[in-house]
Amino acid sequence: MAKKNRSAPTKGLRGSKVGLALSLGSSALAVIRASKQVRRAKGSHDKLNTADAVAGMLPLITSAALILRQLRGRRQENPEAA
Numbered sequence: 001m002a003k004k005n006r007s008a009p010t011k012g013l014r015g016s017k018v019g020l021a022l023s024l025g026s027s028a029l030a031v032i033r034a035s036k037q038v039r040r041a042k043g044s045h046d047k048l049n050t051a052d053a054v055a056g057m058l059p060l061i062t063s064a065a066l067i068l069r070q071l072r073g074r075r076q077e078n079p080e081a082a
Helices: 017-043 047-077
Strands: none
């Protein structure tokens, strides 16, 4: 089985500027939802629920950061279109 080249440009809607913006928006909404879950867990003083909510937020934040990096890379590659 051949390995995927992760540095290759993405194709389709996800690779377009609009697709990246939609992905960023959905990631931002997921982070907001997860932060509300963290607040509720802290309010109940349940350490295990709080830890679970925080751990669930980490991949969402990472995903948003990766999407931002892709958008910035596109802006640097094509500065006149930004």
